[in-house]
Amino acid sequence: MEKEKLLEGELTPKDAKHLLYLMVLTRAFEENAEEMYALGKVHGTMHLSIGQEAIAAGASSAITRDDYLLNTHRGHGHFLAWGGDLNRMMAEFLGKENGYCRGRGGSMHIADIESNNLGANGIVGGNLPIAVGVGLSIKIRKTNQVVLTLFGDGAANEGAFHESLNMASIWNLPIIYLCENNLYAMSTPFDQAFKIEEISQRAVAYGIKGVTVDGNDVFAVHQAVREAAERARYGNGPTLIEAITYRWRGHSKSDRQAYRTREEVKEWMEKDPIPRFAKKIGVSDKEMEEIQERVKIDIQKAVEFAENSPEPDVSTILEGVYA
Amino acid sequence: MRELTYKDALHEALDQIMAEDDRVFLLGEDIGVYGGAFGVTGDLQEKYGKDRVVDTPISEAAITGACVGAALTGMHPVGEIMFSDFVTLSMEQLVLQASRIRFMFGGKATVPMVLRLPGGSGTGASGQHSGSYESWFIHVPGLKVVMPSTPYDAKGLLLAAIEDPNPVMFFEHKLLYRTKGPVPEEMYTIPIGKSQVVREGKDLTIIATSVMVMRSLEAAQKLAEEGIEVEIIDPRTLNPLDMEPIIASIIKTGKALVVHEAVKTGGFGAEVAGRIVESEAFAYLDAPIRRLAGLDMPIPYNRNLEYHAVPQVENIVEESRKIVQGVY
Numbered sequence: 001m002e003k004e005k006l007l008e009g010e011l012t013p014k015d016a017k018h019l020l021y022l023m024v025l026t027r028a029f030e031e032n033a034e035e036m037y038a039l040g041k042v043h044g045t046m047h048l049s050i051g052q053e054a055i056a057a058g059a060s061s062a063i064t065r066d067d068y069l070l071n072t073h074r075g076h077g078h079f080l081a082w083g084g085d086l087n088r089m090m091a092e093f094l095g096k097e098n099g100y101c102r103g104r105g106g107s108m109h110i111a112d113i114e115s116n117n118l119g120a121n122g123i124v125g126g127n128l129p130i131a132v133g134v135g136l137s138i139k140i141r142k143t144n145q146v147v148l149t150l151f152g153d154g155a156a157n158e159g160a161f162h163e164s165l166n167m168a169s170i171w172n173l174p175i176i177y178l179c180e181n182n183l184y185a186m187s188t189p190f191d192q193a194f195k196i197e198e199i200s201q202r203a204v205a206y207g208i209k210g211v212t213v214d215g216n217d218v219f220a221v222h223q224a225v226r227e228a229a230e231r232a233r234y235g236n237g238p239t240l241i242e243a244i245t246y247r248w249r250g251h252s253k254s255d256r257q258a259y260r261t262r263e264e265v266k267e268w269m270e271k272d273p274i275p276r277f278a279k280k281i282g283v284s285d286k287e288m289e290e291i292q293e294r295v296k297i298d299i300q301k302a303v304e305f306a307e308n309s310p311e312p313d314v315s316t317i318l319e320g321v322y323a
Numbered sequence: 324m325r326e327l328t329y330k331d332a333l334h335e336a337l338d339q340i341m342a343e344d345d346r347v348f349l350l351g352e353d354i355g356v357y358g359g360a361f362g363v364t365g366d367l368q369e370k371y372g373k374d375r376v377v378d379t380p381i382s383e384a385a386i387t388g389a390c391v392g393a394a395l396t397g398m399h400p401v402g403e404i405m406f407s408d409f410v411t412l413s414m415e416q417l418v419l420q421a422s423r424i425r426f427m428f429g430g431k432a433t434v435p436m437v438l439r440l441p442g443g444s445g446t447g448a449s450g451q452h453s454g455s456y457e458s459w460f461i462h463v464p465g466l467k468v469v470m471p472s473t474p475y476d477a478k479g480l481l482l483a484a485i486e487d488p489n490p491v492m493f494f495e496h497k498l499l500y501r502t503k504g505p506v507p508e509e510m511y512t513i514p515i516g517k518s519q520v521v522r523e524g525k526d527l528t529i530i531a532t533s534v535m536v537m538r539s540l541e542a543a544q545k546l547a548e549e550g551i552e553v554e555i556i557d558p559r560t561l562n563p564l565d566m567e568p569i570i571a572s573i574i575k576t577g578k579a580l581v582v583h584e585a586v587k588t589g590g591f592g593a594e595v596a597g598r599i600v601e602s603e604a605f606a607y608l609d610a611p612i613r614r615l616a617g618l619d620m621p622i623p624y625n626r627n628l629e630y631h632a633v634p635q636v637e638n639i640v641e642e643s644r645k646i647v648q649g650v651y
């Protein structure tokens with residue numbers, strides 16, 4: 001057999017194909033989520049990352065599962081890329097007892113503490129101060145881990161952003177701040193909320209490294225996160241990475257999208273990260289069809305699993321408020 | 324009278340006061356083109372421009388502080404906190420600044436600001452987007468806390484809040500936005516600090532707030548079929564609290580039940596019960612004062628658990644029946 005050639009950023013072809021599968025899976029999960037919502041099977045809201053799948057694939061593959069993840073409200077892709085089980089994720093989405101959070105959290109709060117996945121967060125910027133604590137704990141415990149902390153462009157304008165980056169920088173904490181700049185925070189366009197060109201410029205204010213990368217390019221994200229992880233593990237502190245991308249869908253279920261044009265959305269849909277990555281790693285149309293087929297079956301099975309899962313018992317309602 | 328939804332009543336109040344008073348302006352996240360997460364501000368940015376309907380970055384502390392600063396210098400800002408849960412990020416500016424600047428400055432400053440706060444559960448929004456926080460603020464002298472339950476009250480109380488020279492916390496409920504009721508076309512105010520009897524009855528006094536007024540009215544109908552007539556009082560303003568109609572009612576019924584969605588421990592119900600006990604109504608009580616409130620927990624995601632986490636019509640019926648029949 002031909003020796004596996006290393007691809008850019010030291011992903012093996014096998015890794016790369018798995019990442020492609022995860023991207024297709026994320027998209028299918030979210031398209032299915034939309035459908036279920038339309039059918040009235042889901043209560044609540046959800047935030048879809050369709051169009052942004054490259055960031056999760058690139059980032060999670062650049063660190064280990066001994067590291068930590070702090071996720072956002074738009075975090076389905078990161079959850080899956082971290083290795084989340086599709087069935088239990090779907091069950092959580094439907095609010096079932098054997099979902100990851102026993103149906104208590106839902107899409108916006110999905111977590112898997114056992115695998116160092118410290119959860120999605122419904123509060124914009126809510127995970128940024130927590131990252132400091134995780135970083136500090138790693139430093140005190142001397143475990144050589146890092147924490148991947150995700151947030152959106154909007155979150156960068158919460159006061160918590162400043163407090164968190166400053167502390168992390170003065171204490172050289174092993175934190176990778178990965179900002180998914182999808183050019184909008186709900187209806188607010190980037191240039192209405194920032195007077196700088198790039199969010200990564202803010203790194204200067206904290207004396208840390210800041211980079212902006214193409215967030216629709218798996219390799220670019222992977223490379224940046226890898227370098228940041230290396231810096232962090234060598235005690236060289238945090239990095240601020242900005243990955244530019246675009247959300248194809250509305251902010252949440254109830255968004256008329258009056259703040260942007262259809263042309264703009266269309267333009268970005270042409271920069272679809274999935275076929276782009278497939279092409280780059282040399283996956284043929286036929287192989288792509290196979291992946292799609294596999295994903296379809298996986299989703300079907302997960303829906304079945306979730307729908308057949310028990311509802312939480314009302315008598316257990318107070319469980320988990322206190323330890 | 325013409326009917327409007329609660330949401331449209333709020334919108335109309337903002338529209339009318341902005342047309343009349345150029346000190347009034349709006350500040351918040353996605354209140355412009357988006358029209359607010361729940362559509363309350365709607366087309367107002369189109370109508371009054373970006374200087375008077377100001378879209379902000381996601382920065383609740385600064386939104387709140389900006390209201391304080393603008394109010395201190397003669398404006399009448401109305402801030403919107405997208406979900407009342409996020410008011411936790413505004414706490415310092417509210418509790419340590421807005422509420423006490425006037426007092427600390429010897430009564431020489433005024434902070435006429437309003438913070439609009441959509442809250443409550445019932446939409447599947449889970450643990451960080453479904454809370455009820457009103458009782459946190461009744462504990463802060465200097466803040467007024469208003470919580471309308473009808474479109475009529477929503478419009479009149481919002482106009483009163485904007486007119487008021489004090490910081491006013493204005494709690495709206497997500498489930499009420501679509502409810503309809505009569506609303507006069509002209510501008511009017513409902514005095515802050517006035518409770519209202521919304522249903523008369525002789526057997527039990529229910530003191531309910533926000534969406535629980537609606538549920539109590541529904542419960543009252545069912546109870547009436549069993550021959551139990553409850554009187555329902557909506558305080559509408561939680562602080563300053565008008566106890567007079569509540570006391571008068573209990574003197575008549577001898578029984579009291581407080582119903583609110585927020586968690587029970589340390590909640591508004593405890594304050595009401597305390598004031599009843601301190602009042603002349605105490606001597607007329609022939610049953611313990613009872614409280615029906617949210618369970619002491621965050622709001623769960625699962626639809627069924629969410630339903631059971633806060634009082635529903637059947638809970639109010641059952642609890643009322645128990646009190647009237649003397650079995651609990």
Ligand SMILES: Cc1ncc(C[n+]2csc(CCOP(=O)(O)OP(=O)(O)O)c2C)c(N)n1
Nearest residue numbers: 074122123124152153154155184185186409
């Ligand atoms: C503290 C706080 N403020 C406001 C919100 C409401 N909200 C949820 S997501 C969002 C936009 C976030 O934008 P961004 O950080 O760019 O992430 P994106 O949604 O674009 O992925 C807003 C305003 C919130 N959840 N938490």
Ligand SMILES: [Mg+2]
Nearest residue numbers: 152153184185
């Ligand atoms: Mg964004």
